[in-house]
Amino acid sequence: MKTNPFFAQIKTKLGTPAYETSNIAIYQGDCLELMSKLPNQSVDLTITSPPYNIGKEYVRQLDRYLDWCETWIKEIYRLTHSFGAFWLNLGYLEIPGKAKAIPIPYLLWDRSPFYLIQEVVWNYGAGVACRHQFSPRNEKFLWYVKDPNNYLFHLDKIRDPNVKYPNQKKNGKLKCNPLGKNPTDVWQFPKVTSGKKRSSIERTAHPAQFPVNVIDRIVKGCSQENHLILDPFMGSGSTAEAAIRNKRYVIGFEIEEKYIGYIATRIENYLEQK
Ligand SMILES: C[S@@+](CC[C@H](N)C(=O)[O-])C[C@H]1O[C@@H](n2cnc3c(N)ncnc32)[C@H](O)[C@@H]1O
Numbered sequence: 001m002k003t004n005p006f007f008a009q010i011k012t013k014l015g016t017p018a019y020e021t022s023n024i025a026i027y028q029g030d031c032l033e034l035m036s037k038l039p040n041q042s043v044d045l046t047i048t049s050p051p052y053n054i055g056k057e058y059v060r061q062l063d064r065y066l067d068w069c070e071t072w073i074k075e076i077y078r079l080t081h082s083f084g085a086f087w088l089n090l091g092y093l094e095i096p097g098k099a100k101a102i103p104i105p106y107l108l109w110d111r112s113p114f115y116l117i118q119e120v121v122w123n124y125g126a127g128v129a130c131r132h133q134f135s136p137r138n139e140k141f142l143w144y145v146k147d148p149n150n151y152l153f154h155l156d157k158i159r160d161p162n163v164k165y166p167n168q169k170k171n172g173k174l175k176c177n178p179l180g181k182n183p184t185d186v187w188q189f190p191k192v193t194s195g196k197k198r199s200s201i202e203r204t205a206h207p208a209q210f211p212v213n214v215i216d217r218i219v220k221g222c223s224q225e226n227h228l229i230l231d232p233f234m235g236s237g238s239t240a241e242a243a244i245r246n247k248r249y250v251i252g253f254e255i256e257e258k259y260i261g262y263i264a265t266r267i268e269n270y271l272e273q274k
Contacts, residue, residue, distance in 0.1 A: 002226040004249040006042035010228075013037050018257075019264045021271070023249045024240050028260050031232035031253040035075045043079045043251075044227035047218055047239050049089040049210065052104055062095070062107075069104075070111040072232060077113045079230065083151055085222045086114055086144040089122075089210070100133075105142055114144030117151070122214055124191040141218070157220040158183055189213050204262045206236035215242035223248055237263030241270055 001023065010025070011017065014037055017025040027034055050069065069090075076086055090108070092101035105119075120141045127137055145151035159180035168175045192200045192209045202212055219242045223229060227248050231239035234252035240263060243250035254260055 001247050004226050004228050006039065006228055007249045007251075010038055010042065010251055013039075018260045019267070021244070021267065023244060023247075024252070024267060025250070026234060026237070026240065026252040026254065026260060026263055028254060028257055030255055032072055032075060034253045035072070035079060035232060038079050038251075040078055041081045041084075042228065043076075043230045044081050044084050045087070045219070045223040046076050046080065046085075046230045046232070047087045047215055047242075048076075048231050048233050049208065049235070050233045052091045052093065062093075066107055066111065069108055073108070073112050073114070076230070076232070077146065080114075080146050082147055084146055085117075085151055086146075087218050087222070088142045088144065089139060090142070091139065101136075103140065105140065112144065114146060115148045117143045117145055117148070118185055119143070121186045123186055123188050125188070126191065126193070141214075143222075152222050152224065154221055154224070155182060158217050183217070187214065187217065204236040204266055206259060206262055209236045210238040212238050212241050212245075215239055216245060219243060219246050219248060234263060235259060237266050240267060244270070 007023070007025070014025070014027055014034060018028040019026040050072070073088075080086060088105070090104040092103055094100055095102055120143060122139045122141060123137055124139075125137070127135055129135055156177075156179050159177060160183040161180035163176050163181050166176055166178075189211050190200070192203055192211050194203055200211075203209065215238050219229065223246075225247045229239060229243045229248050229250045230252070231250070232253045234240065234254040236259065237252065240250045240252055244267070252263070254263065
């Protein structure tokens, strides 16, 4: 695997990681503090999901929460390479008297220095059943870039091979790309489930784990081999697994010590199976 120009430099600045492999470095601590030590434009792609299950306590402190989000989004912007991208998954919160579940990006829309390319809907098959509203079956990913005229998008790496009429021709030429169709802005991937009989194989004990296949598509489409990927809210390490599956380097931050253990076990299991 080719080296990444910033990976070793970042490790020198941050010291010994809490967990590492040849292309992963995970640090335990507050991401704002850790990110402040990284050089400008050292990261090619950031994929993250911050804590947002913030409950009533935080709703009273909504402005503080939004200010905090603005601060780390601006820090990610500083760290992002000029052709780099930032994929953000943010959920909903209740605002008493106003909304049962307001999408948090609505509250942040004008606070980000990034350029928004697209909102991608992740549609999962199963979830909570509801009687007084539609059962929620989606989460959103916001795809931001630094420069709308110069960003990576490797469509051929992520085409969907599931084409209904792959051999249909027009004027003797195949109508559909032989690699498959554009996967569109609605992605169908099953959720990571728990429970005795229905637990996903990839399940860790983390309560908010992404399916690795969602992250895999982002990594393939928006970065290339030996690029450096950052996840400042690493959780169970889904971004780390997707990054190493695709020969990328990854720097991750996680504040909770016990989650570092989950990440280590998960990566060791992946490497063993491989
Ligand atoms: C929504 S979860 C991320 C889940 C992750 N995407 C996955 O697939 O497992 C957010 C994570 O951010 C961590 N976190 C919260 N505040 C943090 C901070 N200031 N710095 C670093 N990590 C933080 C939490 O402990 C939690 O594990």
